[in-house]
Ligand SMILES: O=C(O)CCC(=O)C(=O)O
């Protein structure tokens with residue numbers, strides 16, 4: 001039988017513990033560096049920060065204008081005054097760190113490999129390796145379905161640290177409210193009914209939590225923590241490491257560094273699903289994560305998608321004779337397959353452009 005061991009990536013944490021040259025599957029090739037380096041540029045302005053409390057309570061025109069401008073230029077922004085206690089954010093970070101610091105055998109109890117070899121979306125491990133020449137990410141992750149609540153598969157939910165499950169449950173409740181506040185604010189600036197975007201999410205709409213762990217990497221000049229991608233779901237709520245930066249967004253051909261989030265803000269970006277629903281008025285930004293030679297980094301992303309059986313297409317109220325539909329309609333689950341094939345193959349730059357009519 002053919003040797004298929006390349007399909008089963010190593011734990012990056014274990015590779016990092018050896019601190020040797022990363023295996024060749026992790027090293028970017030000359031053409032992938034595109035003549036540039038991974039250092040990234042400083043953003044020409046501070047990360048746009050929206051006071052979500054003010055925006056939601058009073059529809060403050062200044063905050064609404066900031067949101068519109070952030071979505072049109074960057075596709076991401078930070079939110080302050082979002083109603084989530086700083087202590088809760090710290091607890092989620094601490095529980096994540098404690099989980100990733102457990103012995104490998106303990107984490108493997110939540111493995112994303114069935115019988116040690118068949119990949120499944122949920123659980124602890126690495127992204128699926130689809131081809132032998134795929135560049136691998138210098139990160140381990142834990143991926144969990146959080147909503148609908150009835151769809152949780154607790155077999156993948158860590159029991160250590162003890163606080164993990166309760167923390168995630170509480171955190172998800174708060175994030176859900178934040179997500180709805182943002183969707184309402186976005187609907188208003190698009191001059192849609194206030195609940196038009198919220199209503200795109202029915203009771204089967206999935207929310208996934210993705211805990212990312214980026215161990216120190218001996219070759220930050222040649223290895224990425226997460227390769228360039230745009231998020232698939234409609235909206236991402238990201239809790240970032242307070243001390244270590246690493247996230248970069250692409251704008252007009254330049255990769256910009258997002259500073260570490262030291263002030264209990266949350267970072268929001270929109271994804272492909274939202275880009276299509278808004279007919280491209282807002283675009284899901286390409287981003288990637290670089291590695292750090294000395295320090296580990298942790299991030300926790302909450303991904304808000306629509307029902308896989310739902311057809312995604314531009315919202316009818318945004319279309320007119322002058323504004324025709326720019327994207328083909330497709331079921332969310334079919335689009336997801338295309339999305340994974342596209343980014344795993346390292347193809348770029350944006351799958352959204354390939355979906356244009
Ligand atoms: O670690 C980060 O800051 C971003 C993670 C990310 O892009 C993702 O999980 O899709």
Ligand SMILES: [Fe+2]
Nearest residue numbers: 229230231287
């Ligand atoms: Fe992402």
